[in-house]
Amino acid sequence: MIDLVQTLGSGILVGLVYALLGLCIVIIFKASEAFNFAIGEFLILGSFLFYVLFFNETLPWHRALPLGALIFLFFSYVLFFDISARFLIALPSGLVTGFLIFCVLFFGLNLPSLVPSPLLRFIIAFPLGLLAAGIVGSMVERITIKPLLGRSPISMTIVTLGLGFFLRGCIQLIWGSHAYPFFLDLPDITIEMGDFLFLSDPIWAGILSLLTFGLVIVFLFRTRWGLAIRATSEDQAKAMAFGINARFILLIVWAISALCIAVAGIMISNFGALQVGMGFVGLRAIPVVLIGGMDSIGGALVGGVIVGMCEALAGAYLEPMGLIGFKDVAPYILLLIVLFIRPYGLFGTVRIERV
Amino acid sequence: MKQRAFLVFASILAMVFFLVGPISAKEIKTLSQFPMSGPVGSLPEFGWGFIDGMNWVNNEGGGVNGKKIKWFLEDFRYNPTVEVANFSKYTAEHPPDELLMATGYITGGLKPLIEKVNKEQKIPWLDGSYSTEIFGAEGGPSKYPYYYSLGATYGDQIKVLMRWIKENHKGKGKPRVAFVYSPTAWGRDGTPEGIAYAKKLGFDVVAEIEYPYTATSATNECMQLRKAKAQYVIYHGYSGATSYTAIFFKTLKKIIPKAQLMGTHYTTGRFPVLVAQEAFDGYIGVATRPFSDPVPRAKYPKDNAMVKLAHEFAQKYRPEEYKKGLKGGIKDMFLYMEGLTYAFMLQKALTDADNAGELTREGVKKALDNMVWDFKGMFGGKTFSYKSHTIPMLQIFKAKVKMVKMGDKMVPTGGVYPITDWINTDEIKW
Numbered sequence: 001m002i003d004l005v006q007t008l009g010s011g012i013l014v015g016l017v018y019a020l021l022g023l024c025i026v027i028i029f030k031a032s033e034a035f036n037f038a039i040g041e042f043l044i045l046g047s048f049l050f051y052v053l054f055f056n057e058t059l060p061w062h063r064a065l066p067l068g069a070l071i072f073l074f075f076s077y078v079l080f081f082d083i084s085a086r087f088l089i090a091l092p093s094g095l096v097t098g099f100l101i102f103c104v105l106f107f108g109l110n111l112p113s114l115v116p117s118p119l120l121r122f123i124i125a126f127p128l129g130l131l132a133a134g135i136v137g138s139m140v141e142r143i144t145i146k147p148l149l150g151r152s153p154i155s156m157t158i159v160t161l162g163l164g165f166f167l168r169g170c171i172q173l174i175w176g177s178h179a180y181p182f183f184l185d186l187p188d189i190t191i192e193m194g195d196f197l198f199l200s201d202p203i204w205a206g207i208l209s210l211l212t213f214g215l216v217i218v219f220l221f222r223t224r225w226g227l228a229i230r231a232t233s234e235d236q237a238k239a240m241a242f243g244i245n246a247r248f249i250l251l252i253v254w255a256i257s258a259l260c261i262a263v264a265g266i267m268i269s270n271f272g273a274l275q276v277g278m279g280f281v282g283l284r285a286i287p288v289v290l291i292g293g294m295d296s297i298g299g300a301l302v303g304g305v306i307v308g309m310c311e312a313l314a315g316a317y318l319e320p321m322g323l324i325g326f327k328d329v330a331p332y333i334l335l336l337i338v339l340f341i342r343p344y345g346l347f348g349t350v351r352i353e354r355v
Numbered sequence: 356m357k358q359r360a361f362l363v364f365a366s367i368l369a370m371v372f373f374l375v376g377p378i379s380a381k382e383i384k385t386l387s388q389f390p391m392s393g394p395v396g397s398l399p400e401f402g403w404g405f406i407d408g409m410n411w412v413n414n415e416g417g418g419v420n421g422k423k424i425k426w427f428l429e430d431f432r433y434n435p436t437v438e439v440a441n442f443s444k445y446t447a448e449h450p451p452d453e454l455l456m457a458t459g460y461i462t463g464g465l466k467p468l469i470e471k472v473n474k475e476q477k478i479p480w481l482d483g484s485y486s487t488e489i490f491g492a493e494g495g496p497s498k499y500p501y502y503y504s505l506g507a508t509y510g511d512q513i514k515v516l517m518r519w520i521k522e523n524h525k526g527k528g529k530p531r532v533a534f535v536y537s538p539t540a541w542g543r544d545g546t547p548e549g550i551a552y553a554k555k556l557g558f559d560v561v562a563e564i565e566y567p568y569t570a571t572s573a574t575n576e577c578m579q580l581r582k583a584k585a586q587y588v589i590y591h592g593y594s595g596a597t598s599y600t601a602i603f604f605k606t607l608k609k610i611i612p613k614a615q616l617m618g619t620h621y622t623t624g625r626f627p628v629l630v631a632q633e634a635f636d637g638y639i640g641v642a643t644r645p646f647s648d649p650v651p652r653a654k655y656p657k658d659n660a661m662v663k664l665a666h667e668f669a670q671k672y673r674p675e676e677y678k679k680g681l682k683g684g685i686k687d688m689f690l691y692m693e694g695l696t697y698a699f700m701l702q703k704a705l706t707d708a709d710n711a712g713e714l715t716r717e718g719v720k721k722a723l724d725n726m727v728w729d730f731k732g733m734f735g736g737k738t739f740s741y742k743s744h745t746i747p748m749l750q751i752f753k754a755k756v757k758m759v760k761m762g763d764k765m766v767p768t769g770g771v772y773p774i775t776d777w778i779n780t781d782e783i784k785w
Contacts, residue, residue, distance in 0.1 A: 003582075010574045017571075056764070060682075113763035177397045178686055179598050179630045181767075190609070197581075199609055202574065268571055272602030273630045281571050315575040324565045325538050 002195045007316040008309055009198055013206040015308020020209040020264045021281075022288035022300030023216060024257040030233040030295050031253040032145070034156035039261060040282030041167035045136060046262020047269045048175055050129030051182070054121060056108040063174050064105035072098025074139045082248050118185035129266070130259045137258020138251045140167075145254065146247060164279075171276050179275040184266075205267035212263045213301060216256060220297070229253060287331040291338050293348025302346060307331045383714065384425045385701050386445045387458040389694065390433035400676075400685050401460075402428060404665070404694025407672040412702045419705045419714070426701070431464070438464035439471075446476050454478070455705065455719050458697055462486040462540055465502065473501045479719045481700060483693070485509050485620065485643070485745070487545045496724075496744045503723055504745040505696065506643030509545025511780040512619045513589060514552045515641055515749050518783075519775070520587055520617075521556050533562035533585035533614075535576065535603070542592025545619070549589065552785065561585050566603060568593075573603045577610040585611065590618040596626035596687075604631040604638075615639060623771055625650065625687040628756050632767040638754040640771065644696075645733060646752055648688035649770030652680065655688070660732030665692035699731060734777045747781040 021039060028036045036042075051057055059067075076094030079085040085093070109128075115121040144163055148156050184204075191198040220226040231239040232249045240246045261282070268281055284307065292303025314323075314330035344350050389401035405428060413423045427445060431438040438459055445454060457472075459465060460483040472480050481503045487510035488494055489502060507515075517532075524530045532553050536542035542565070553560050561583035566576050580588060588607065593600050595618075604627065607616060616638045623640030625648040647655055647662040657663050669677045669691050676684035685691050707722035708714050726741040734748045752771035759768050 006578060007575065010572070010578075014572050110763065172397070176681075176683060178681060179596055179601060179626070181601070181630050181632055183632065197578070197610060199574065199606065201605075202572065269598070271572055272600075272605060273598040275598040278598050280569055284571070312575055316579070319565070320579070325567060328567060328569055 003316065006196055006198075007312045009196075010202065011309035011312030012305055013198070013202040013308070014312070015305040016206040016209040016213075017264050017267050017304070018284050018288050018307050019301045019304025020213055020260050021285035022292060022304050023213055023297060024260045024264075025285050025289045026292075026295060026297055026300045027216070027220075027229075027253055028257050029289070031229065031250055032156060033153035034145075034160065035294075036257065037157065037160040038140075038164035038167055039285055040279030041164045041171065042133075042137065042258050042261040043265035043268070043282045044171055044274070044276055044279050045167060045265075046129070046133035046258060047182075047265035047274050048171065049132040049136065050125060050262060050266050051180060051269075051274055052105065053109050053111065053129050053132070054125035054184075055180075056110055056112050057180070058108040059105045059174065061106055064102050067105055067174075068098045068102025070098075070139070071101040071135075074135075074142065078138075078142065078251075082245075082251070119187060122184060122186060126266075130262050133262035134255035134259040137261075138255040140258070141251050141254035145250065149247060149250070168276065168279065175276070177276050179273040182269040182272070182274045184270045186270075201267075201270050205270070208263060208267060212260055216260060217297065219256070225249075225252060284331075287335045290335050290345055291331075293345030295349050296345065296347035299345055299347030306334070310334050382425045382453050383419055383422055383705060384427065384449055384454045385456045385458070385705075386427045386429070386442065386454060387697060387701075388429045388431040388438050388441055388460060388464075390460055391430035392432050398686075398690055400687070400690035401694045402430065403673055403676065403685070404668075404691035404696075405698050406694070407668050408695040408698025409701075410672075411668070412698055416702060419702065420709050422709075424701065424705065431460070433461065435461060435463035435467065439467050442468060442471070446471075446478070451476065451478070452715060455708075455714070455716055456481070456701055458482065458701070460484070462489065462544065465489055469499060473499050476716075477501055477720075478716050479503060479704070479723055481505060481697065485512070485545075486540075487511075487548055490743075490745045491545075491548070496742070499744075501720060502744060503741065505693075505700070506620060507745055507747050507749050507780045509541075509591065509619055510548030511545075511747070511783075512641045512643075512749060513545050513549030513591060514785060515751065515778060515780065515783075516589060516617050516619075516639075517549065517552050517556055517558070519639070519751055520558070524586075526586070528559075530558045531561045531584055531586045532558045532589065533564070533580050533583060533587070534560070534589045534591070535562075535564045535566050535580075536590075537592035538565040538567055539592055544592075546591060549591075566599070568597070568599050570599050570602060573606040574610070576603070577606045580607070580614065581611045585614050587615045587617060590616060590622060593618075593622055594626070595622040595624050596630065598630075600627060601631045601634070604634040608634040623752055624648070624689055625770060628754065628767055628769055628771075629681065633756055633758060635754050636756040636769075638771070639751060639774070640754075641749050641751055642771070643746065643749055644689060644692065645735075645750070646689075646771050646773070647692055650766075650768050652677075652688070654770075659735065661692070661696075661730060662688075662733075664731060665695055668695060696730070696733075703728060737777045737779070739779060740781065743781050745780075747779050749778045749780055751775040751778075 072094045075097045076090050079090035079093055111121050111125055144159050145156055186204050188200045189203050190200040228244045228249055231244055232246045236246050288303040288307050291306055292299025310330050311327050315327040318326045391399045391402045409426045429441045456479050458481040462484040465482055465484050479501050483505055485504055485506045485508050487508040490504045491508045491510050520530050534546055536546045550560055562580055562585055564576050618640040620642050623642040627635040628650050645659045645662050655666055704719050704722050708718035723741050727738050729736055729738045739746055739748050750773050753774045754771045756767050756769040758765045
């Protein structure tokens with residue numbers, strides 16, 4: 001019994017991280033009906049952006065400068081075309097932002113010397129890293145997804161496949177393919193009672209994932225922008241008729257999604273190390289959303305916890321019986337069972353299409 | 356008369372030129388393949404070491420008794436199919452009396468080439484694989500006469516660790532040993548031999564766990580080890596440079612800090628010092644090469660001639676890469692030294708064959724079989740014989756990692772340091 005509780009507990013903690021990954025897929029799917037296959041690459045990218053700030057990992061000028069220039073172009077473009085700012089405001093604002101990004105990448109924030117406490121450093125670097133991930137997410141949306149608006153969602157989905165390869169190449173070019181040490185040194189909240197042992201890092205991962213999940217829900221259901229996002233998700237054309245800038249909403253959705261993926265990436269990296277090869281973790285979101293329902297936010301939470309528990313149970317009870325590697329397969333078997341019973345997932349909207 | 360004598364002399368001279376001409380025009384060619392890019396990670400250091408080594412061999416090193424080696428280098432991107440295809444291409448393009456040796460790097464490439472290398476081409480093949488199946492008791496020279504490995508088999512590596520446990524186990528009762536290995540041909544290679552040997556020595560084998568490369572958490576595995584009260588955990592079939600290794604080491608250190616973590620060649624090295632940091636402290640592992648690259652790099656062991664040579668080579672021919680280290684340069688000097696090792700090995704085998712007057716594939720094979728060498732002092736002056744077709748030298752190392760403040764950052768320092776002399780596995784009676 002103790003073993004079972006221990007296993008389920010560990011599974012739930014990891015499952016909450018998976019749930020966050022699932023949420024990222026769901027909100028993009030709801031907004032554009034596309035599936036983001038580049039989730040793994042966003043996960044690594046977000047983690048690296050946080051890494052740059054938290055560990056003061058600087059880049060040589062020939063890598064930092066193009067990135068700064070890209071930020072300048074992007075900011076100027078968004079300010080001028082999307083927010084309709086004046087040219088004389090958009091251009092200098094973009095220039096300043098690009099220059100700041102270049103400085104951060106080239107010189108570093110130098111947080112370790114300014115803030116000796118790891119917790120305080122984390123509190124500063126975490127939102128900044130997530131902001132950076134959000135900006136990159138919106139940049140990617142502008143360059144790759146926006147031109148496809150109005151076309152079939154399948155074309156967007158296929159673009160994300162290519163995008164994954166492109167982003168992976170870029171990450172390798174900038175940071176290489178070797179592993180980076182990742183120690184957040186958050187306060188130790190390990191729970192040890194008799195035979196029960198829950199390590200600090202997974203508990204932090206669970207807490208922060210849940211917190212991020214909650215914040216996204218509050219944003220979606222308690223803010224005007226959230227309302228606009230939900231309206232756009234329901235019907236893009238109608239939302240536009242009511243004066244909602246659906247294109248800008250899509251940009252926000254991608255930014256939020258990239259931000260949440262970064263939280264999951266940072267937490268998973270903290271279990272071990274950060275490496276471009278760990279992008280496969282993002283694909284754990286596939287069984288999560290298909291079990292929970294592609295368009296259900298609550299379903300993502302339930303799906304994530306189910307997948308986490310399923311993996312943990314398979315690893316603890318089935319693999320020792322000789323079913324080696326079953327841990328990786330078990331969520332997909334469960335997925336097949338769920339799809340046989342409920343083709344739209346546990347909480348997915350049942351769609352009836354008349355032909 | 357004089358005219359006739361002149362004609363005879365001229366004819367003989369012409370015949371000599373006719374016959375000797377093509378022989379002297381014959382080139383000495385070799386093919387080498389390294390994983391320099393690809394999904395496993397970008398490891399150009401192998402190639403850099405090999406290129407620098409071969410350039411040195413052909414110029415300052417005097418080639419093969421003055422003759423230059425025409426060497427081909429291919430990046431097989433850690434893909435066995437590419438390795439096999441490259442070999443087929445080169446053997447089709449170059450005649451057998453010119454292409455005298457080939458080298459490869461992984462077990463995955465060795466297996467599909469068994470027939471082609473050992474029966475069709477009969478070309479001496481040096482490989483970075485330490486496969487027990489190919490080079491162990493059930494394989495070896497009698498079964499695969501043209502395959503040569505550059506290190507002791509994984510089975511022998513694990514068995515050496517078992518012997519260390521037997522000699523150093525403190526505490527009551529039998530040592531409780533657990534095996535954690537990757538669900539790959541590499542991870543499964545050598546593990547059954549290790550388990551059988553542990554049982555033979557009277558140990559309790561308390562757990563056998565396959566831990567996958569795709570792991571995001573090692574909590575369940577480590578909890579199983581804790582439940583089994585494992586005292587020694589053998590971690591085999593993993594690179595020390597990866598996130599999954601860091602996950603396992605960090606988790607194990609927290610869940611069962613008293614267990615002795617042990618590992619085989621590719622886990623023992625510089626990378627875990629950088630990636631797993633203090634979680635790697637106290638690790639004990641075997642390696643088939645001397646440890647060559649502590650953190651910081653300047654503190655490398657200068658008493659080992661080959662290590663010193665490798666560092667000097669890198670500083671001379673790759674100063675930028677040497678300085679850059681992890682940031683796009685030479686990440687671990689072992690990788691560079693390995694490339695250099697291949698270059699010296701090719702020169703030694705070809706020169707020995709040439710000295711014996713048989714610069715052919717068969718001649719090179721004989722030279723390798725009869726080779727007794729200290730590998731430029733790599734094994735602390737100890738020599739090895741290549742009769743078993745593996746370089747049977749091993750050493751046991753222990754990791755010492757300490758975090759020190761450097762500027763504003765806490766950085767790991769240390770490495771793995773030898774705790775035994777070099778062990779010749781051919782001389783051990785298991």
